Amino acid sequence: MPVLQNIRAHSLHQPRWLTLLRIALGALLFIKGIAFISDSSRLETLLQGTRLAHANTALLSGVITWAHLLGGFFILIGLMTRIMSILQIPILLGAIFIVNLPHFTMNNGSELALAVITLVLLVVFVIEGSGRISADEYFRTYYKAGLNNNIQL
Structure with a gap:
């Protein structure tokens, strides 16, 4: 349990710019999910051109799309x-x-760079957590406030 408390304490001392980076990462993934929904056939053809061609590409593209959205x-x-x-x-x-x-070419090099940057940011937020300005922190302090006040209805 002390390890979990140390992780939470470290997460609360994030700089504000890291919070902005988390928001930008979330918006990027959400927008990418919307792009996959709007052109799902492009994602399916992209998956069919890979080693995953024997897999159910329609199911896989749906999972990827909804995972990015949520x-x-x-x-x-x-x-x-x-x-x-x-x-x-x-x-x-x-x-x-x-x-x-x-399939790396200079034309799709920006997609590869975006995927690598996104992966690095995901690893950063696995380590750092959501920070002080987040729904997690709001719910944590809201719950604590209710316990401390002993409000009875």
């Missing part, structure tokens, strides 16, 4: 940031090593 939204507001970041990491590893790296 995970991005949760990271954006700072709710379960560590868990959502851990769930995003395998998707980004697949985007880097299975989709972008084998």
Whole structure:
């Protein structure tokens, strides 16, 4: 239990710019999920051109899309940031090593760079957590305030 308390205490001393970076990362993942919903056939053809061609690409593209939407939204507001970041990491590893790296050209180099930067930021937020300005911290302090005041209805 002391390890968990040390992680929470460290998470509360994040600089404000890291909070802005978390919000930007969440917005990026959420917008990427919206882009996948708006053009789901592009994601399916992208998956069919990889080693995952024998897998059910429609199911896989749906899982990726919804993981980006929900995970991005949760990271954006700072709710379960560590868990959502851990769930995003395998998707980004697949985007880097299975989709972008084998077909690397100068035209899709920006997609590879974006995937690598996103992966690095996800690892940072697995370590750092959501910080002081987050839904996690709000719920934690709201719960503590209710326990300390002993409000009876």
